[in-house]
Amino acid sequence: MKAKTAHYTEIEPTRFDGGPAKGVDGRVLIGKADGAQNFCMRLFVVDPGGHTPKHSHGWEHEIFIHAGEGHMLLGGETRPVSAGAAVFIPPGMEHQIQNTGRQPLMVVCLVPAAAPEL
């Protein structure tokens, strides 16, 4: 199996803008196509004022905030997050991330192999 190195800007984004998402670019950084069998690394870039869908599902998220600041909705709670923060969202918990800052909010978000990659 081969190693992969790629800057996120080398990977074409998928735009999510409309319906439950607003102003979000999503990318699979490391996934099954690279040989990753156990979990998948994605990057979401959320525009100022934008947000991911408010939803829940049967798998967990492990998140690292690479840049920016925002609010994380976790069940009934809202918590501020900023660059350098880690977030664990257990399976089944409703969640959303909102960019409350002036810069892009950059969110590295990992899911187990059974979940959709994007």
Next chain:
Amino acid sequence: MKAKTAHYTEIEPTRFDGGPAKGVDGRVLIGKADGAQNFCMRLFVVDPGGHTPKHSHGWEHEIFIHAGEGHMLLGGETRPVSAGAAVFIPPGMEHQIQNTGRQPLMVVCLVPAAAPEL
């Protein structure tokens, strides 16, 4: 199960400095103690001039470079990496990361649940 939010600076580091590692602070950001069953998120902060051990093992790494710049040794190859890069290291490949810059090199590195957390 509860959600977790923590800035990395709130988590006490373990120092690796001597023997095969030089100038490295390691932290488990999200692991089994948080309820993470499938994979584990760690952060390594490598001092300028420092490096992780040159080694190999039977599990993969999924890496995101949060800050700084360095060289990644991957099998017989050396590749430059910098903030915003993703790296997939397949199981069994010898690897090491070296900080070649003047700032701390901050490496988010994930392993599957069967691997040691730190």
